[in-house]
Amino acid sequence: MSQYGLEGHTVRRYDGELNHLHLRVVELGGLALHQTRSALAALQERDVRIARAVIGREWEVNRLDVSIDDDLISVIARRAPVARDLRIVMAFAKTVNELERVGDEANKVARLAIGLFDGFRLDPGDAQMWDVQTMGRRVVELLERAMDALDRLDVVAAQAVAGSRRELDAECQAGLRRLTTYVMEDARNVGQVITLTQIIKALERIGDHARHVGEYVVYLVSGEDVRHQKCQPDDPPTGGGAAPDPG
């Protein structure tokens, strides 16, 4: 835990409620991270059983999401939080939303893995998988750092996560360009390249969600809203055909 505390209320039950919320959000983050790692393991191992297990656990992410939302609404209704408590509640609510979407994207990757390896109709070679694995490692590392910042409410670590958009964009663009060359070489590659492109886009979205978690931790701790900083005029647009990051 950082110097920044959730505790110290005269009404100590309020401390308990905020700590409980924090624990549950971290728990959801851990689950989303596990789902992402498992989906990538399914790709790495070419194992559809792992992918099916990811899909089977999706309901746990959704259940936790709904349950934490209930807790948040209860705190808002009963405690009427203000100042840092208000930022805590708002940041947790938004973080939960991001983590639930991480779960959705992991689920999507798992489904795409099944499409690739169930019967090995579209089995891509190791060379084609290289970019997916590289992107996957980078995204998992970013998500781990985001969860660590959230767990410790560490504003410095969170700022580093929030500021990592360009690296992730560059990685994604490079991967998509390389995949395009496989189609140019042999049109019969188009099936698996489309699937791998979808996987890379899903991983990019997971990275975006991780970044957003970092932004919410910065807001929670410092009160500074660092979202949408790419809107600064000196920030050049990224090249390639990737869809712009909405957030």
Next chain:
Amino acid sequence: MNTSTSDLEPKSVQTSYVQPDRTAAPRATVDREVRRTVGDVRVAEPRIRCNDINVYYGTAHAIKGVNLDVARNEVVAMIGPSGCGKSTFLRCLNRMNDTIDGCRVTGEILLDERNINTREIDVVPLRAQVGMVFQKPNPFPKSIWENVAFGPRIHGLARTRAQLDEIVESSLRRAGLWEEVKDRLEKPGTGLSGGQQQRLCIARTIAVQPEVILMDEPCSALDPISTAKIEELIDELRQQFSICIVTHSMQQAARVSQRTAYFHLGDLIEVGATEQIFTNPQHKLTEDYITGRFG
């Protein structure tokens, strides 16, 4: 919670109004560290400007060099723990502290650029200009009509009964009470409900055409519906008056005010836009108080 010296410092460096050097201040302040108010205490074209206000009850230093402006058409909420001096400061603004034995107020209180904290100022017209609503509704033991008409009559704002009737009706309408009492104006004001009595007191205050209305915990004795009516009224009155409200209800301060001032042990710790104070206060004491971590 213990308040260490570091607690008394702003969380971060902010544009602050540095209180003037008070080397000539009375003994009670000699060893005291000069505290800075976080946030901008000044506004453009203030209705009231307070410069270095100190209040002493005998040797007790109750308000310590407070500087604060009140703008036109705004509600300023004053919050803080019991004994922090917020009500004392409020009472300075219409010289109500004059009625307390041993109370001494120093500094400048400019109402429309005229210092009201001097002996030359007649407090009777001043208190019409700066009206006050108290915690407990205090209607006169007279009829509803008399309660409202009393002020305009003694201040010579009306010459005829018809003019008084007009003032009574318009004041009661502005206080949101007309529809409820128009058929029983001759009945005693004390026979109204608590919320109605408080609105009657507000009608009585605005009947003398004040510039500023001071409210000292005006809803603390009222039920939630009456409180909501008073808060709605405050919002409407803001269009014409400057309003300073002391409240123990943080939610009420957040709902009704445009600026909030946090007092602590006689110091004005932080002033800011209410939204900012309740989402991202800059001083640790302010944050600890409004989030219920203080004391």
